[in-house]
Amino acid sequence: MVEAARARRTDDYSRAVLRILDLAGRTLVVRPLPAGRVEGVFPFDAPVHVVTAHDPGDARLTEAENSDRQARLVAELDARRLTHWTTVAGAEDGSHAEVGALVVGLDDGEARTLGAAWGQDAVFRWSRTAWTVLACDDAPSVDLGWRIEGGP
Numbered sequence: 001m002v003e004a005a006r007a008r009r010t011d012d013y014s015r016a017v018l019r020i021l022d023l024a025g026r027t028l029v030v031r032p033l034p035a036g037r038v039e040g041v042f043p044f045d046a047p048v049h050v051v052t053a054h055d056p057g058d059a060r061l062t063e064a065e066n067s068d069r070q071a072r073l074v075a076e077l078d079a080r081r082l083t084h085w086t087t088v089a090g091a092e093d094g095s096h097a098e099v100g101a102l103v104v105g106l107d108d109g110e111a112r113t114l115g116a117a118w119g120q121d122a123v124f125r126w127s128r129t130a131w132t133v134l135a136c137d138d139a140p141s142v143d144l145g146w147r148i149e150g151g152p
Contacts, residue, residue, distance in 0.1 A: 040148030052100030056119020
């Protein structure tokens with residue numbers, strides 16, 4: 001039963017739409033595509049990661065609890081002097097959304113460790129070639145393609 005619940009949550013990551021708020025004065029939207037397909041210009045020099053402190057594992061916390069956790073995650077990123085932007089990731093129809101942070105300067109191991117510390121099943125890695133769901137444990141990662149939308 002636990003494995004089935006985790007598989008559902010990981011599947012949710014694979015369908016999530018990401019909104020990056022106020023990146024160079026614009027909101028960008030990243031949508032998953034089939035693996036190997038990329039549409040748009042990757043706006044960074046190196047891969048970036050998306051982490052959140054919202055709803056760890058199968059927990060569904062209150063808005064206040066999630067906001068407090070996310071504020072503590074952002075404070076941790078600030079203390080580490082990591083460049084980051086606010087994100088909102090979730091279902092296309094808006095039925096579920098979680099605030100997070102797109103972070104520059106982490107490697108995959110650091111991103112996974114950070115996600116695991118906040119109780120997450122996975123984090124995202126976005127690169128020129130893939131939108132990847134990186135499991136925070138030993139579960140396999142999932143590589144997808146991506147399409148970027150948005151502008152000034």
